[in-house]
Amino acid sequence: MNFFQEPKARAPLKIPASFPIPTINEFFTSCNTLQKQKLAWSFFHLLTSIIIFLVGFKYSISSFSTLSHLIFYDSLGSLTVVFVDIMSNFDVWSKSSIKFPFGLGRVEVLFGFALSVSLIFVGCDLISHFAEEFMVSFFNDEEGHDHTSGHNHHNSNSIDINLPLYEFFVLLTVTVTLVSSNMVVNKERVNNMITNFSFLKNTIINNPTHFITLIFSAYLFVYPFVASFDSDLKINEASTLFISVMICYIGWKIVRYLGCIILLSYPNTKKSYNAISNAIIKDIKDLDQFKSNYTISNLIIFRVHLKLLTVFMNIKMVGGSDDDELNLRYRINELVKQHMDGDDIEITIDINRI
Numbered sequence: 001m002n003f004f005q006e007p008k009a010r011a012p013l014k015i016p017a018s019f020p021i022p023t024i025n026e027f028f029t030s031c032n033t034l035q036k037q038k039l040a041w042s043f044f045h046l047l048t049s050i051i052i053f054l055v056g057f058k059y060s061i062s063s064f065s066t067l068s069h070l071i072f073y074d075s076l077g078s079l080t081v082v083f084v085d086i087m088s089n090f091d092v093w094s095k096s097s098i099k100f101p102f103g104l105g106r107v108e109v110l111f112g113f114a115l116s117v118s119l120i121f122v123g124c125d126l127i128s129h130f131a132e133e134f135m136v137s138f139f140n141d142e143e144g145h146d147h148t149s150g151h152n153h154h155n156s157n158s159i160d161i162n163l164p165l166y167e168f169f170v171l172l173t174v175t176v177t178l179v180s181s182n183m184v185v186n187k188e189r190v191n192n193m194i195t196n197f198s199f200l201k202n203t204i205i206n207n208p209t210h211f212i213t214l215i216f217s218a219y220l221f222v223y224p225f226v227a228s229f230d231s232d233l234k235i236n237e238a239s240t241l242f243i244s245v246m247i248c249y250i251g252w253k254i255v256r257y258l259g260c261i262i263l264l265s266y267p268n269t270k271k272s273y274n275a276i277s278n279a280i281i282k283d284i285k286d287l288d289q290f291k292s293n294y295t296i297s298n299l300i301i302f303r304v305h306l307k308l309l310t311v312f313m314n315i316k317m318v319g320g321s322d323d324d325e326l327n328l329r330y331r332i333n334e335l336v337k338q339h340m341d342g343d344d345i346e347i348t349i350d351i352n353r354i
Contacts, residue, residue: 015096015097015098016097016098017097017098017099018092018097018098018099018100019090019091019092019095019097019100020090020092021090021092021104022087022090022092026090027086027087030086030089030090031086031089035082035085035086037183038078038081038082038085038183038184039079039082039086041078041179041180041183041184042075042078042079042081042082042180042184043079044176045071045074045075045078045176045180045184046072046075046076046079048071048075048172048173048176049068049069049071049072049074049075050068051169052064052067052068052071052169052172052173053065053068053072055161055169056068059161061161061166063220063223063236064169064220066126066216066240066243067173067213067216067217067220069122070209070212070213070216071173071176071177071213073115073118073119073122073209074177074180074207074209074210074213075180076115077112077115077185077207077209078180078184078185080108080111080112080115081184081185082184084105084108087104092104093105096346102304102305102308105304105305105306105307105308106261106262106304106305108305108306109258109261109262109305109306110262112254112258113254113255113258113259113262116251116254116255116258117251117255119209119247119250119251119254120247120248120251120252120255122247122251123244123245123246123247123248123251124244124248126240126243126244126247127241127244127245127248129240130237130240130241130244133237134237163224166224167221167224170217170220170221171221173213173217174214174217174218174221177210177213177214177217178204178205178210178214180207180210181204181205181206181207181210182204182206185206185207185210208250208253208254209250211250212243212246212247212250215243215246216239216243219239219243223235223239260303261303261304261305261306264302264303264304265302265303266301266302266303267303273301276301276339277299277301279339280299280311280335280336280339281296281299283335283339284296284332284335287328287331287332287335289324289327289328289331290328291320293317293318293319294315294316294317294318294320294328295315295316296313296314296315297314297315297316298312298313298314299311299312299313299314300312300313304346307343307344308343308344308345308346309340309343309344309345309346310345310346310347310348311336311340311345311346311347311348312347312348312350313332313348313349313350314350314351314352315328315349315350315351315352316351316352316354317351317352317353317354318354319353319354320353325351325353328351329349329351332347332349333347333349
């Protein structure tokens with residue numbers, strides 16, 4: 001007699017081993033008309049940053065150098081968005097496989113995280129320059145300081161470039177930034193991240209970093225008129241400090257959000273996580289299929305990338321048939337999707353029947 005019976009044969013997992021990674025030729029061939037337009041505009045966005053930098057270098061406008069760095073950062077973000085949009089044409093990007101359990105979608109999170117860290121470094125670098133100039137001016141003797149300060153402000157307030165041409169380049173920056181924010185960036189894709197920036201809700205700005213560029217461009221637009229009233233007004237220093245703090249703040253918020261996704265956790269606040277998990281548990285317990293002798297021992301919610309949420313829960317069933325288990329799984333899947341409306345969701349329900 002064989003006391004150790006062989007386990008029942010299980011059907012193989014309905015998950016492919018891997019998906020083919022597209023070549024560069026396949027990448028560009030798969031682009032539709034809209035994606036080609038977005039890609040071309042993103043490269044024009046990058047070209048704009050080079051133009052602004054060269055204009056600032058030729059006419060010795062230091063603020064244009066800072067502006068070109070902001071535009072360059074925005075253009076990299078636009079190129080990333082277009083790259084993700086085109087890669088979504090391929091199964092390897094969004095579909096799970098044994099080789100890539102969540103697809104290659106997490107590459108977008110890693111690249112965004114790296115860009116956000118570099119954004120914080122840019123803000124800290126600007127703050128350090130501000131602190132250095134402040135300390136130098138503070139320790140200079142009063143007579144030398146007055147003479148040098150007056151001379152420097154005369155140079156900084158005078159714009160060597162023709163004023164209409166200067167304003168043209170500022171307006172070009174505003175136009176390119178606004179078009180990229182609405183044409184290239186998909187608000188539905190970054191909606192979860194924008195919720196961390198209350199000042200961007202119900203606006204035409206779909207990217208937090210574009211907000212910094214627009215604010216700085218608005219300052220540059222009015223600067224020639226404000227500087228002509230009072231040559232001793234230190235608006236350059238004040239604006240530099242304000243922009244630097246805004247860069248660090250927005251960079252840190254994005255780093256924190258994307259860092260939580262990299263660590264496979266829920267990126268929003270603990271309060272919101274507790275609220276949604278408690279609501280799900282309460283609604284599950286109110287189901288007719290969830291009997292009084294059933295218990296939920298674990299519920300974990302985490303975000304894999306910007307569009308995919310994973311929900312895992314463990315349920316103990318005392319008694320119950322196979323039909324009871326199937327009905328309970330079906331109702332829980334529907335309920336969780338109602339709470340997580342707007343996201344792709346993978347739900348894993350581990351049921352232990354006792």
